[in-house]
Amino acid sequence: MIRRPGSGRVPAGPVPAPPATxxxxxxxxxxxxxxxxxxxxxxxxxxxxxxxxxxxxxxxxxxxxxxxxxxxxxxxxxxxxxxxxxxxxxxxxxxxxxxxxxxxxxxxxxxxxxxxxxxxxxxxxxxxxxxxxxxxxxxxxxxxxxxxxxxxxxxxxxxxxxxxxxxxxxxxxxxxxxxxxxxxxxxHGCTHDERRRPLRHSRTFLHAFSVGSNAGQTMLVNALNAHASCVTAPQFTPARFLRAIAEHRVGSVFVVPATAIELLGSSALAAAADSGGLDTVRLVGSTAAALPQQVALGLSRAFAPAQIVNYYTSTESAPAQITLLFDANRPQSPGRPASLADLRVTDDTGRPLPPGEPGELWLRSPAAPRTYLGDDDGVFQDGWTRMGDLGRVDEDGFLHLLDRERDVVKSGAHKVSTLQVENALFTHPDVVDAAAIGVPHPVLGSVVAAAVVPRGTDPVGSGGDRDGLTATALRTFLLDLLAVHELPATVIFLDSLPRNEAGKVLKRELRRTLTHDHCEATP
Structure with missing residues (x-):
């Protein structure tokens, strides 16, 4: 369940038993x-x-x-x-x-x-x-x-x-x-105690999540349990979403990276901020996937002084969740967990690793754990859920997500994080959206390929130039940010990235697209 940061002192008194259903x-x-x-x-x-x-x-x-x-x-x-x-x-x-x-x-x-x-x-x-x-x-x-x-x-x-x-x-x-x-x-986590209801700092909270997504189900439970009323957008467009914030004096806004990218790219955002339409927002929470660094920084500027929060969870692990408070001074991390008790980093044998060491991420569920309809594939073990992510916790307690385990590109003797490549792509001023994957290579096994949505330009054919933004120019820009083996060997330009209902990039579709003959490959 998506929860709010601490809402202050709770009055003393007997606590009613929590609801069972x-x-x-x-x-x-x-x-x-x-x-x-x-x-x-x-x-x-x-x-x-x-x-x-x-x-x-x-x-x-x-x-x-x-x-x-x-x-x-x-x-x-x-x-x-x-x-x-x-x-x-x-x-x-x-x-x-x-x-x-x-x-x-x-x-x-x-x-x-x-x-x-x-x-x-x-x-x-x-x-x-x-x-x-x-x-x-x-x-x-x-x-x-x-x-x-x-x-x-x-x-x-x-x-x-x-x-x-x-x-x-x-x-x-x-x-x-x-x-x-x-x-x-x-x-789990719901209450009969009116003094302890989540989102007490908000009159309303807003989302545009679809039915059938884990994020949408979290919002449904919040509607039942929270102090604030739930406002859910019938159809997401940046302008309508921003108008809803002002109309309902929204205190908590929940997004996925895809909608955050659209909001930051909309001309309506500056107008909403100038008119005071965002002044009620105290919390901007993102779920489904980690916010790219530049997107998190953009949200922190657009919704200042609201707290930007990344919620780290999954359909399998819920209600297990790590709340990551984003720090604009440490943008390379999605945030520092409020608690590390239910997060562990392990090697491939399941042995916990010390701070700074990269490994597999696991979350522990405080409630009855979830299960698959079929074989659990070793995902659920003794109350812990294997997240399928690689990461580390640094000495200061900040979580660093390195990549999805299955998305790591094994290129020759190197292992390349697609998240790191994507974060680098987002730093280019003309890149609105981006995704990186591995594609087959006859010598190296795999190499990095990227799909990029450029800012405010019209398509001239898949993989072609867009007002001067070319694969070669993009790779030249990335030379200061990435190692040679991390540079995308193949780049295509798209009008939009294929995403599912939860806003996650469908990398299996990109993989098919990026192996077509019309891709613009660079040496």
């Missing part, structure tokens, strides 16, 4: 202050009382449609239907089912694969019909089907140890995997 937490909040707004999505508003009533009625309709305890239920919604999605998600949990959230932008083949592999037989959607790719035998249900049904107040609350949710991993380099979370996992 999300439906229990919703019932508590509906009873305590039902008319308080929980979710804002464009013109749609959802308060806690309506959330409780509508989800209860839909839970009853699901049971009437044949839902049995433990059955998997697909949820297919877009970012313009966040209030309806919030109702449907809690309805599935309240009815004893296991929610399988999916964005309405999921391609038909991927939708069919997820629903089949998860064993889904019911699909709650916004209508009017079932989405393309729905396998035969899957029955559709909408909230309208719950009209006239009583609420499910007589249903028993689910077992905290039972499965509650199946999310798909991002699949940026391989096939997505289903990750199972229990009710206890999802509700």
């Amino acid at each position: 999300l439906p229990e937490l919703l019932a508590h909040r509906a009873a305590a202050h039902g008319d308080r707004t929980a979710v804002i999505n464009g013109p749609a508003r959802l308060d806690f009382a309506a959330w409780q009533g509508r989800s209860g009625a839909l839970a009853f309709a699901l049971r009437a449609a044949g839902l049995a305890t433990g059955d998997r239920v697909g949820l297919w919604f877009g970012t313009d239907r966040w209030t309806e999605y919030a109702v449907a998600f809690l309805a599935v949990l309240r009815g004893g089912g296991v929610a399988v959230p999916l964005s309405d932008r999921t391609p038909p083949a991927a939708l069919g694969h997820v629903l089949t592999s998860a064993g889904v037989r019911l699909l709650v959607h916004a209508g009017p019909g079932l989405p393309p790719g729905t396998p035969p035998g899957v029955r559709g249900l909408t909230e309208e089907d719950a009209a006239g049904h009583p609420t499910a107040s007589d249903l028993p609350l689910p077992d905290p140890a039972a499965p509650a949710q199946i999310l798909s991993t991002s699949g940026t380099t391989g096939a997505p995997k289903g990750v199972v979370a229990t009710h206890a996992n999802l509700v």
